[in-house]
Amino acid sequence: MKTNLCGKTMAEKNIIFLFLCVIFIAGCSSEYQMERLVWQANKAAEIVFMTDGAVSPYEFDKAILFQEKIIKNAPESEYGLNARFAIAKLYVVKKSFDKAREVYDKILESFPEKHDICALALFSKGQVFELEGNWTQALIIFNEIISNYSKTRQGVIVPLYIARYYVKNKDQQAAAAAYNSARSYYKSVAKEYQRAKAGLLAENLIIRTFIEEGNWKSAVDYIEELDTKYKLGVDTLVILAQIYKNKLNDMEKALKILDRISKEFPDFKKIEQLKKEISSDKNQQ
Amino acid sequence: MSSLKKEASQFLLIRESWSQLVGIIINQPKIMLPFAIMSTIEVSGIVLIFMLLQDPWVNFIRPVIKWYWQEQFLHYPLNLVLLAQLFYYFQVIITLIIGTLITGMTINAINQYKLKGDFSFKKAFWETLPKYVHLLIISVILLVAITFAFNLQKILIMKLIAKNLDIFTSLKANMVNISIFTGTLINGLLQSFFIFACPAIMINNKNCLAALFSSVWCAFSKMFAVLMIVLVPLSIYIPIAMLKGKLFYIMDHIVPEITLFILLAGIIVTLLINVVITVSSTQLYMLIKGQDK
Numbered sequence: 143m144k145t146n147l148c149g150k151t152m153a154e155k156n157i158i159f160l161f162l163c164v165i166f167i168a169g170c171s172s173e174y175q176m177e178r179l180v181w182q183a184n185k186a187a188e189i190v191f192m193t194d195g196a197v198s199p200y201e202f203d204k205a206i207l208f209q210e211k212i213i214k215n216a217p218e219s220e221y222g223l224n225a226r227f228a229i230a231k232l233y234v235v236k237k238s239f240d241k242a243r244e245v246y247d248k249i250l251e252s253f254p255e256k257h258d259i260c261a262l263a264l265f266s267k268g269q270v271f272e273l274e275g276n277w278t279q280a281l282i283i284f285n286e287i288i289s290n291y292s293k294t295r296q297g298v299i300v301p302l303y304i305a306r307y308y309v310k311n312k313d314q315q316a317a318a319a320a321y322n323s324a325r326s327y328y329k330s331v332a333k334e335y336q337r338a339k340a341g342l343l344a345e346n347l348i349i350r351t352f353i354e355e356g357n358w359k360s361a362v363d364y365i366e367e368l369d370t371k372y373k374l375g376v377d378t379l380v381i382l383a384q385i386y387k388n389k390l391n392d393m394e395k396a397l398k399i400l401d402r403i404s405k406e407f408p409d410f411k412k413i414e415q416l417k418k419e420i421s422s423d424k425n426q427q
Numbered sequence: 428m429s430s431l432k433k434e435a436s437q438f439l440l441i442r443e444s445w446s447q448l449v450g451i452i453i454n455q456p457k458i459m460l461p462f463a464i465m466s467t468i469e470v471s472g473i474v475l476i477f478m479l480l481q482d483p484w485v486n487f488i489r490p491v492i493k494w495y496w497q498e499q500f501l502h503y504p505l506n507l508v509l510l511a512q513l514f515y516y517f518q519v520i521i522t523l524i525i526g527t528l529i530t531g532m533t534i535n536a537i538n539q540y541k542l543k544g545d546f547s548f549k550k551a552f553w554e555t556l557p558k559y560v561h562l563l564i565i566s567v568i569l570l571v572a573i574t575f576a577f578n579l580q581k582i583l584i585m586k587l588i589a590k591n592l593d594i595f596t597s598l599k600a601n602m603v604n605i606s607i608f609t610g611t612l613i614n615g616l617l618q619s620f621f622i623f624a625c626p627a628i629m630i631n632n633k634n635c636l637a638a639l640f641s642s643v644w645c646a647f648s649k650m651f652a653v654l655m656i657v658l659v660p661l662s663i664y665i666p667i668a669m670l671k672g673k674l675f676y677i678m679d680h681i682v683p684e685i686t687l688f689i690l691l692a693g694i695i696v697t698l699l700i701n702v703v704i705t706v707s708s709t710q711l712y713m714l715i716k717g718q719d720k
Contacts, residue, residue, distance in 0.1 A: 171481040177503035181683070 176212075180221055183208035187228055195235040205232055223249075223259065227266070234270060242270050261291035265300065272307070288327065293340075301327050302347060302354075309354070321351045342372075349378075358389040376407045383416065393424040437652040444656060444711040451540065451706060458536060459702050461529040461548065466698045468525065472517045473510070473690055480506045504683030508674060511686055519570070527566045530705055531555035534629040537709045558628050561635040565624045568639070569617065576613045581606060603672040611665055615658040620646050622657060622704070626712040645715055656711055660703040667693045 186205040190197050197205075209232070212225040226249050233242035249263040268283035284300045291297040301324035308317035328344040328351070335341035345368055352361035365382050368374065374382070379399055386396035400417050403410055451458055478484060485492075485501060492501055492509065500509040532551040539546035555562070584606060623645045627638035646653045670677065670689050677685055 173482050174503060174506075178683075181503055 176216060176221060179208070179212055179215065180224075183212055183225065183228070187232060190232055190235055195237065202232070202236060223253070226252075227262075230266065234273065239270050239274050243267050246270070257291055258294050258296075261287055261294035261296035264291070265296040277307070292331070298331070298340075298343065298347070302350065305351065306354070318355070321355050325351050337372075346378075349381075353385075358385050361385060362390065376403060376410050379403050379407075380412075380416070383420070387420050387423065393420055396420050397424070437649055440649060440652045440711060440714055441655050443714055444652075444707045447710040448703060448707040451537065451710075452702070455540060455546070457548075458533065458540075458546075458706065459698075461532055462698050462701050462705075465521065465525055465529055465701075466694050468521055469514075469518060469694045469697075470691065472521065473514055473687065473694075476510050476513045476517065477687075480510060504678055507678065507683050507686040511671070511674065511690060514690055523563070523566050523570065526701070527562045528552075528555060528559060530625055530701075531558060531562045531629055533705050534626050534709050537706060538630050538713075541713065555629065558632075561628050561638065562625055564635040565621060565628070565638065569621045572617050572621075573614055576617060577610055580609050580613055584609070604669060607665060607668045607672060611661055611668070612658075615654065615661050618661070618704075619650070619653045619657045622646065622653060622708045623712045623715075626709050630709075630712070631716075645712065649711070649715055652711060653708075656707050657704060660700045660707075663700060664693075664696055667696050 183205070186201070186208050189201055190205050195202075206229060209225040209229045213222045216222045226245060230242045230245035230249075233239070233245065246263045246267040250260050253259045253263075264283055264287050268280045268287070271277070271280035271283065281304065284304055287294075287297055287300050301320070305317055305320035305324050308314075308320050325348055328348045332341045332344040332348070335344065349361055349364055349368075352358070352364060362382065362385055365374070365378060368378075379402065383396045383399040383403070386392045386399065397417065397420055400413060400420065404413050407413075479488060480501070489501060492498075496509060499505050532548060532555045535551040535554050536546040536548060539550065584602060588602065620643050621639070623642035624635070624638040627633045627641045628635065631638075631641075633641060667689065671693070674686060674689070677689075
């Protein structure tokens with residue numbers, strides 16, 4: 143057998159070299175390759191989004207192909223899911239609304255057991271109809287989310303989303319009706335999940351509906367009603383103080399609430415600044 | 428007239444050092460072997476760190492990375508930025524531990540070559556080993572001095588820019604490049620004072636303290652020559668430093684893996700700089716000592 147000055151045979155040296163190569167190649171793990179592909183795909187998609195779809199067909203197809211490659215390599219993973227939504231978003235930017243909806247329908251077919259994903263896909267599909275100017279179809283989809291996916295995040299925010307649409311389009315009557323409808327829905331959720339996180343979230347959303355409507359008196363009344371049921375947190379108390387100060391012009395009540403914050407939440411850092419602001423507004427009056 | 432003579436003699440010294448440098452590299456290219464071995468170790472370091480940042484080995488260092496940096500540095504492409512940072516620490520440690528030994532061996536080899544016309548690295552190794560601690564102390568002092576000076580110059584530049592004077596505000600955009608140039612100057616200046624310490628230890632058998640004083644004295648006596656010997660090769664690293672300064676931009680606009688090429692280029696350039704500075708400074712030291720006799 144051939145040897146060299148180090149006393150190792152050529153075969154032994156080759157084995158060591160191969161071992162090092164295997165270690166190095168193993169270092170280029172599948173996770174690294176996948177993350178690299180995702181980065182490339184995001185870069186390609188970014189170009190399409192930044193130019194609002196005003197790219198060459200080559201650039202657009204390249205962006206789609208990258209996402210499809212991710213789906214092919216990891217169809218069930220989070221990467222694959224994000225890639226599906228990215229493809230739909232790319233079609234939306236290119237104003238190929240039918241294709242975008244097809245992608246969302248495929249997501250609904252592929253992940254029927256994942257309610258959060260289905261709700262998000264349905265919500266996005268509704269938004270596509272809205273973008274096209276077809277509010278009627280969009281509303282059907284949004285109502286479907288409220289019925290079938292009420293326990294998902296999308297299911298919770300959709301009623302408010304509908305009301306905000308009417309406000310944006312300056313349809314006061316429809317907005318008022320939508321806010322009332324949202325409040326009824328959130329009250330039913332709050333009743334079903336009393337004292338649970340979902341219930342508290344629903345109560346907060348009810349307050350939000352009053353605030354967005356500009357119905358400050360009702361907002362304040364509702365918050366004070368909540369105060370009798372649960373102890374209010376510092377964030378809600380601050381909102382209450384600010385409504386009294388900025389919207390209802392009642393500095394006395396605002397200061398009373400800040401005093402309460404000082405006693406119940408002594409670590410709250412902005413209290414002195416808030417008191418100063420209210421005191422100076424009171425003096426100006 | 429005498430100061431002109433002095434300048435002329437320093438130019439002659441520079442010329443002589445560099446021509447001897449070229450001569451030794453052409454006649455005895457194996458003089459670069461120790462530095463080439465160190466470069467190989469550094470390349471292996473890049474491979475090892477790259478491997479360490481992948482599955483499954485990354486799980487061992489994940490808590491440290493999350494605590495000291497952030498979770499996102501464990502993912503592409505920021506894991507390549509982390510690789511560059513970790514490699515910098517690796518390089519510092521390797522340069523201190525192995526680079527010091529290699530520098531001593533090279534100086535010893537040059538001395539052997541001067542005396543006998545040939546040299547043996549085996550002999551150089553065994554003659555350097557007893558003096559390793561002295562060499563290491565010099566390296567550590569130099570590292571601490573350079574690190575301190577770098578940070579001080581960064582703070583000074585920031586304070587000047589913070590004054591919001593027009594001239595400095597316009598410099599703000601180029602702060603990284605300015606920092607690189609001033610950093611190179613400071614590095615060169617500090618190295619110039621320490622450059623003869625290792626030859627003094629290896630050739631004249633001085634201890635680290637005596638070598639330090641000897642080096643500073645020699646450097647002062649031939650300041651211009653010493654600065655040229657050190658700064659000219661060091662300036663070759665400026666483009667690499669500028670690329671490293673713009674790493675995020677380059678990664679974003681070309682491809683993140685360019686980091687690896689920049690690191691490799693840095694290793695090659697460092698190899699050349701180390702060879703040139705070590706050999707030419709040793710030659711210069713011998714010439715100065717020869718002049719003094």
